[in-house]
Amino acid sequence: MSLPDFQMLVILAEESNMRKAAERLFVSQPALSQRLQNMEKTWGTKLFIRTQKGLLLTPAGEIIVSYANEMLDKQEKVQEEIQKLGSQVHGTLKIACASIVGQNWLPKVLKQFVNTYPTVKISLITGWSSEILKSLYEGEVHIGIIRGTTDWKGSKFHLFEDSLYLVDREIRDVGEVLKTDRPFIQFKSDSNYYQEIQNWWHRQFQTVPKRTIVVDQIETCKQMTYNGIGYAILPAITFSGAEKDVYKIPLLDEYNQAIKRDTWLLGYETAFELPQVKAFLDIVQEYVGN
Known part of the structure; x- marks a missing residue:
């Protein structure tokens, strides 16, 4: 019937x-x-x-x-x-986000989003920017948030930029780097970020670091630096503003301009037609605008 x-x-x-x-x-x-x-x-x-x-x-x-x-x-x-x-906005919002952004920037945005749209489910994965792009290409997520430059052909929204700093508890000037025997603490990252740091280092010193320590997470790198084990190069997004007894020296390029990293939100046009994706983008743009 x-x-x-x-x-x-x-x-x-x-x-x-x-x-x-x-x-x-x-x-x-x-x-x-x-x-x-x-x-x-x-x-x-x-x-x-x-x-x-x-x-x-x-x-x-x-x-x-x-x-x-x-x-x-x-x-x-x-x-x-x-x-x-x-x-009402329903459904599942699938996000792939660069780990550093997922740890330091995204939580505040997601808090505002879930308070505004409590019926939307969130699926979040974090990783390197290269992994984020792979998830987007394979249609596993609606939105990707990456660091650095990209030749993405779909929709792309610039979120923010932040400067890079040489951080240490003893070094107050870049010229002191070659005088110290303390290690340069590095974290594993995407190849483009690693190359950017390498280019700055060789342009600045024309030699390799005396000692290095390589860790797998940026948070580990930061905590080891804050505890005086060595020095590191960190992006401003990792700073809370409550750091004490830590010197932050801005990295400058060959034109004496601050070296900065861009953060982008990417997605296909069809994804932004979904109500939950459009709603998230609205929240992000409001947050970035403020």
């Missing part, structure tokens, strides 16, 4: 009159009579008894009309839920 069939049965039961029911359904009496006969044939039993006073429901008819009412009620509830989808 279809929804029009359920509606027909309910109206027939309400009116108990073929003519009035036909008028409400905008059909002719013969057409309505034929539809009722076909339905009774389908169920294999009489649903109504015709009398001089009108239509009377049979016991089987009462059961089927009750079932029809239930189905129409369910249809109404489903329609209401669909209408809610139009006025």
Whole structure:
């Protein structure tokens, strides 16, 4: 039985009159009579008894009309839920984000987003920018947030830029780097970030560091530096502003300009048509604008 069939049965039961029911359904009496006969044939039993006073429901008819009412009620509830989808943002937002951004910048944005859109589910993965791009290309996520330059051909939004600093508890000037025996603490990163640091170092010193320590996470690198084990090059995004007894020396390029890293939000046009993705972008742009 279809929804029009359920509606027909309910109206027939309400009116108990073929003519009035036909008028409400905008059909002719013969057409309505034929539809009722076909339905009774389908169920294999009489649903109504015709009398001089009108239509009377049979016991089987009462059961089927009750079932029809239930189905129409369910249809109404489903329609209401669909209408809610139009006025509320639902679904799952899938984000792939560079680890450093996921640790230091994204949480504040996500807090505002989940407070504004509590019915949206969040799927978040973090990694290197090269891994983020791979997830985007393979359609595993809606949005990618990466560091550095990119030749992404889809939609691209610039979020912010932050400077790079040489950080240490003892070194106050870049010229002191070659005088210290303390190690240069480095963290594993994307090749473009690593190359940027290498280019600066060789342009500045024309030699290799005396000693190095390589760790797998930027947070480990930062904590080792803050605890006086050695010096490191860190982006401003990692600073909380509460650091004490730590010197931060800005890195400068060959034109004596601060070396900075860009952060981008990427995605395909089709992804930004989704309500939850569009809503997230609105929150991000509001946050960046402030």
